[in-house]
Amino acid sequence: MIYQLYPQVAHPYRYELNKDMHIAAAHFIPHEAAGSCANVHGHTYVVNVTVAGDELDESGFLVNFQMLKKLIHGKLDHTLLNDHTDWFDRHDPNRFPTTEVVARTIYETIQRYLDTLPHKPKCLQVFVRETPTSYVIYRPKVGER
């Protein structure tokens, strides 16, 4: 159970929802600057996703919480992140499985799904905590949301 307060994002929308997920996964950062993190090791990632919009769908949902979980937890939980070559690439630093890239790629995955919905909700923030002392927030630029 996660009951954590996350940084707020200011927005003009009527509805905002947040979905928390715990993801147990391993990774390694394929670069010498990562030091010991270049070796395979594991985390329980704590992820919070913020979605907003003005309209609900025919179910009364902004977006189904279960769909957000399926898209992210369903793909990554109990996996080696580096194996997801559609998300990560050992030859491109913008696609190494760092906390920054994990947060951005979660955003991209969710927004791609939201873009298929007729009422067009927006993902405004993705919070990813990799360790008790390290987290990243990814937010799209104002013109993208």
Ligand SMILES: Nc1nc2c(c(=O)[nH]1)N=C([C@H](O)[C@H](O)COP(=O)(O)OP(=O)(O)OP(=O)(O)O)CN2
């Ligand atoms: N900007 C980033 N720096 C580091 C990342 C990252 O994704 N982005 N990742 C790592 C390692 O993967 C590591 O798992 C996490 O690093 P760190 O916060 O140093 O973990 P510790 O638990 O050892 O932190 P302490 O505060 O020292 O206990 C490294 N850097």
Ligand SMILES: [Zn+2]
């Ligand atoms: Zn790590």
